[in-house]
Amino acid sequence: METLHHLAEGFQIALTMQNIFYAFVGCMLGTLIGVLPGIGPVATIAMLLPATFVLHPVSALIMLAGIYYGAQYGGSTTAILVNLPGEVSSVVTCLDGYQMARKGQAGKALGIAALGSFFAGSVATVLIAGFAPPLAELALKFGPSDYFSLMVLGLIAAVVLAHGSLIKAIAMIILGLLLGLVGTDVNSGVARYSFNMPELIDGVGIGTVAMGVFGFSEIIRNLELGDAREVFTKGVSGLLPNWKDIKQSAGAVVRGTIIGSALGILPGGGPILGSFSAYTLEKKLAKDPSRFGKGAIEGVAAPESANNAAAQTSFIPLLTLGIPCTPTMALMIGAMIIHGIQPGPQIMTARPDLFWGMIASMWIGNFMLVILNLPLIGMWVKLLTVKYDYLFPAILIFCCVGVYSINNAPMDVLLAALFGFIGYAFIKFSMEPAPLLLGYVLGPMMEENLRRALLLSRGDAMVFIERPISRYLLIVALLLLVLVMAPAIKKKREEVFVEG
Amino acid sequence: MKIGHPKNFWGGVIFAALGALFAIIARGVAGGINVFGTPILTGYEMGTPARMGPGFFPFWLGVILAGLGIAISVTALGKAASDDGKLERFHWKPLFFVLGAIVLFGVLLKALGMVGAGMVLIVGAGLGAHDFSLKRSVLLGLFLVVFSALVFVIGLKLPIPLCPDLDAFQSIRLCRA
Numbered sequence: 001m002e003t004l005h006h007l008a009e010g011f012q013i014a015l016t017m018q019n020i021f022y023a024f025v026g027c028m029l030g031t032l033i034g035v036l037p038g039i040g041p042v043a044t045i046a047m048l049l050p051a052t053f054v055l056h057p058v059s060a061l062i063m064l065a066g067i068y069y070g071a072q073y074g075g076s077t078t079a080i081l082v083n084l085p086g087e088v089s090s091v092v093t094c095l096d097g098y099q100m101a102r103k104g105q106a107g108k109a110l111g112i113a114a115l116g117s118f119f120a121g122s123v124a125t126v127l128i129a130g131f132a133p134p135l136a137e138l139a140l141k142f143g144p145s146d147y148f149s150l151m152v153l154g155l156i157a158a159v160v161l162a163h164g165s166l167i168k169a170i171a172m173i174i175l176g177l178l179l180g181l182v183g184t185d186v187n188s189g190v191a192r193y194s195f196n197m198p199e200l201i202d203g204v205g206i207g208t209v210a211m212g213v214f215g216f217s218e219i220i221r222n223l224e225l226g227d228a229r230e231v232f233t234k235g236v237s238g239l240l241p242n243w244k245d246i247k248q249s250a251g252a253v254v255r256g257t258i259i260g261s262a263l264g265i266l267p268g269g270g271p272i273l274g275s276f277s278a279y280t281l282e283k284k285l286a287k288d289p290s291r292f293g294k295g296a297i298e299g300v301a302a303p304e305s306a307n308n309a310a311a312q313t314s315f316i317p318l319l320t321l322g323i324p325c326t327p328t329m330a331l332m333i334g335a336m337i338i339h340g341i342q343p344g345p346q347i348m349t350a351r352p353d354l355f356w357g358m359i360a361s362m363w364i365g366n367f368m369l370v371i372l373n374l375p376l377i378g379m380w381v382k383l384l385t386v387k388y389d390y391l392f393p394a395i396l397i398f399c400c401v402g403v404y405s406i407n408n409a410p411m412d413v414l415l416a417a418l419f420g421f422i423g424y425a426f427i428k429f430s431m432e433p434a435p436l437l438l439g440y441v442l443g444p445m446m447e448e449n450l451r452r453a454l455l456l457s458r459g460d461a462m463v464f465i466e467r468p469i470s471r472y473l474l475i476v477a478l479l480l481l482v483l484v485m486a487p488a489i490k491k492k493r494e495e496v497f498v499e500g
Numbered sequence: 501m502k503i504g505h506p507k508n509f510w511g512g513v514i515f516a517a518l519g520a521l522f523a524i525i526a527r528g529v530a531g532g533i534n535v536f537g538t539p540i541l542t543g544y545e546m547g548t549p550a551r552m553g554p555g556f557f558p559f560w561l562g563v564i565l566a567g568l569g570i571a572i573s574v575t576a577l578g579k580a581a582s583d584d585g586k587l588e589r590f591h592w593k594p595l596f597f598v599l600g601a602i603v604l605f606g607v608l609l610k611a612l613g614m615v616g617a618g619m620v621l622i623v624g625a626g627l628g629a630h631d632f633s634l635k636r637s638v639l640l641g642l643f644l645v646v647f648s649a650l651v652f653v654i655g656l657k658l659p660i661p662l663c664p665d666l667d668a669f670q671s672i673r674l675c676r677a
Contacts, residue, residue: 051656167575168508171515171568178522178561185554190544192554193525216602219625223594226630389629390640393622396598397644400605400621401614405658413606417599424595428588429511447557459550 007129010356014364019062019357022055023365026063027372030070035078035380039395040088041071042437043215045331046207047398049338050405057339058354062361064335068328069121069311069362072271073369076113076304077380080106089271089307092279096292096299107377109300111241112249114373116301117308120257121366124312127261128319128359132348136320139345144452145463149473151446154323155438156477157266160484164432172431173439179204180443187451199411206334207406209440212419213426213433214327215399219392220424240374241297249301252282256305264310265317270326274310275303312362319355320345322445327437334441504579506587508572516569523562526555597628613663613675614653618645 013019033044045064052060075090080097093113100109142150159169182193183203194200241249259281260274282302283292292299314325322343324330333343341351348355373380403416426433457463464470503509528543547553579585601624608617622641626632652658663675 050658051652053658054656165508165572167568167572168511168515171565171572174561174565174568175515175518178518178558178565181558181561185544187552188545188554190554192544192558193522216598220591220594220598220628223598223628223630224591389626389631389636392629393625393637393640394644396602396625397618397621397648400602400618401648401652401658401660404606404609405652405660408659410606410609413609414603417602417606420599420602421595424590425514428590429507429514430584431511450557451552454549455551457550459548461549 003129003133006133006352006356007360009352010358010360011364013058013353013357014062014360018056019059019361020364022059022063023066023361024368026066027070027073027365027368029063030067030072031074031077031369031372031380032383033067034071034074034076035383036074036386036391039218040214041068042210042327042331043218043395043399044071045328045335046210046215047402049207049331049335050402052335052339057336057341058357060339061332061335061354061358062365064332065315065358065362066365068332069308069365070369072308072311073114073117073373074380075307076117076300077110077373077377078384080109080113080300081381082384089275089311090303091272092275092303093300095279096294096296099293099295100297100300103295105295108241108245108297110377111374112245112297112301113304114370115241115246116249116253116256116305118366118370119253120260120305120309121312121369122363123257124261124264124309125359125363125366127313128316128362129356131265132316132320132355132359135316136345136348139321142345142469143467144449144456145467146469146473148446148449148453149464149470149477150321151323151442151449153473153477153480154317154321154325155435155442156480158325158438159435160480164430166481166484168431169435172433172435176436176439176441177443177446178439179209179436180440181447186444186448197411199407199409199415202407204415205403205406205412206331206437206440208403208412208416209419210327210331210437211399211403212416212421213423213436215395216416216420217423217427219395220420221427222388222392245297249297252278252298252302253305255281255285256302257309260306260309261313263306264313264325266325270314271307271310274306278302278306308366315358315362318343319347319358322347324438324441327434330437330441502581503577504581505576505585507585508576508579510573510587512569512572512574512576514569515572516566519562519565519567519569521562523559523566526559526562528555594628598625601625601628610661611665613661613665613669614649615645615662616664618648 014023029044030041033039033041044067048064048067052063055063072089076093076097078084079090079093080101083094083098097109097113100106155173159166159173182200184191184201191201256278259278263274263277264270279299279302282298283289286292286298314329317323317325318329318332322333322345324333336343341347341354400413403412404410406412423433453463454461464474525541526544527546529541532539532542544555545553546555546559601621604624605617605621608620612620619641622644623637626637649662653660653662663669663672669675
């Protein structure tokens with residue numbers, strides 16, 4: 001009952017003209033960058049951080065969240081029409097979506113993707129409202145040692161579930177933690193790794209790191225690859241799937257929603273893993289698996305529902321524990337801190353307006369996306385034909401202005417260029433940069449909790465094992481590591497990501 | 501010794517070097533090293549586990565990172581040579597022009613304002629693309645600079661210098677904002 005009451009309050013906040021407007025702006029921008037390849041939600045949110053300074057914190061976060069889930073919607077459009085995933089989470093949608101488009105069923109594919117996503121988004125919103133409060137209440141009981149162990153678990157889970165080499169991902173996290181420590185140490189006042197540069201005394205801004213590693217390096221990468229896109233715009237008509245289609249894909253949508261919601265809560269799972277797993281499951285369950293890859297409507301419905309559900313539920317650890325699961329969530333934490341909101345379990349009690357307002361706005365945003373996406377598809381398709389030669393200068397100038405404006409520091413622009421180089425090197429050495437940002441955000445928090453825990457135990461590291469909550473969290477983390485290194489699971493894990 | 505997976509090998513070397521760098525800066529060298537009268541590498545106080553100094557956490561993280569880097573490199577040695585392990589070529593042209601243009605934007609922003617620095621950015625980065633056309637870059641630059649000025653400076657009121665830092669421009673009302 002209390003949840004309903006809170007949710008009603010949330011809707012009151014989300015339904016103010018101002019917040020509807022910012023949710024709309026966020027969804028539009030999200031769809032736009034989801035459609036445009038070469039720029040993702042991480043770079044966009046980083047770019048827009050300074051633009052939210054003038055906004056009320058609730059409106060700012062509503063807009064930024066809209067960009068995130070809007071991008072999931074937009075990403076599917078390009079996957080279906082161009083066989084190019086606008087976002088990584090739409091990679092599997094390409095498999096059957098593009099084939100449907102080639103058969104002249106592009107409209108149907110886009111329609112089922114939008115409706116499936118809406119269903120998934122609605123379910124996930126209810127899940128957040130139901131699950132978040134008890135989780136936050138539990139987290140409030142955590143001591144510093146429990147918190148430290150929780151972050152260890154979060155980071156381990158994030159790399160275990162992501163694809164790619166485990167050891168490289170852990171190294172990337174540690175590098176992120178170290179980067180997060182740059183700047184003045186709150187306990188001693190010593191400026192670490194600042195090299196007497198005043199710009200570094202407050203640390204490297206999250207926008208600077210994100211823009212360099214995820215924005216600039218992508219641009220260079222795209223320029224070296226050249227522009228080779230073939231837009232498939234024929235047959236974008238008859239957007240509404242008929243009864244037969246809906247009946248055929250209803251099961252896939254529901255299963256996708258369940259898988260996506262569950263994996264979204266886990267750190268590192270998020271939309272990417274959700275969409276891959278949902279697709280794999282559908283293929284396994286299908287009476288005739290050979291249809292997959294040749295335009296099976298379930299092959300679009302399941303991953304699209306899953307990635308949208310996961311995009312929503314990945315807000316649960318962010319809002320209840322203050323722990324980010326994905327780079328985008330790391331940026332959301334950065335945005336909260338910029339707006340003077342301390343992320344963590346106390347958000348729900350300290351800022352109920354923010355918490356419930358955001359949840360309600362997500363449902364409204366999902367509704368808007370269906371309305372936006374279906375009739376406006378023609379406009380998005382036109383945008384797809386914009387050549388990258390016109391696109392990347394626009395991305396560049398917005399990024400540069402964005403980086404500069406966070407602190408009005410020209411030095412930040414130079415630093416972002418340096419991170420652009422680093423990010424490009426990461427690509428060249430096949431080192432997935434996503435864990436870097438998670439570590440970056442958690443670095444100072446981890447150090448602080450480690451210090452406090454050991455101060456309370458007078459330097460005895462056994463405290464992490466003696467406290468029951470901390471012990472269980474560490475055991476789970478260890479189990480995850482052991483499990484993922486077991487040969488059978490290792491093989492399975494690789495399979496999920498190469499499926500199709 | 502044959503390197504089976506050069507990508508991982510050199511990636512591991514980079515991690516190890518960065519880890520060592522962070523650890524050495526945190527720990528410092530006894531007495532520091534004198535460079536032109538200023539001692540560097542004096543390190544941060546380590547403290548004890550119960551009362552950690554600012555150097556404790558970063559030092560050990562650096563050590564762990566260096567260890568992981570070495571492990572990555574060592575495992576890359578034993579692997580059979582494969583295609584996905586081959587080093588990829590760095591494409592210096594887009595790298596140089598895009599990053600160079602961004603650096604110039606940062607350096608020139610105060611002096612030339614967003615109008616000038618933005619043009620430098622767009623034309624400069626454009627040189628890194630496959631087919632560069634000066635006319636197209638300039639036109640695109642003009643459009644984007646005006647658009648950014650409208651959105652960021654006039655719309656969102658972000659305090660970005662708009663015009664070149666010259667007296668002549670101070671008479672224009674927009675430039676004084």
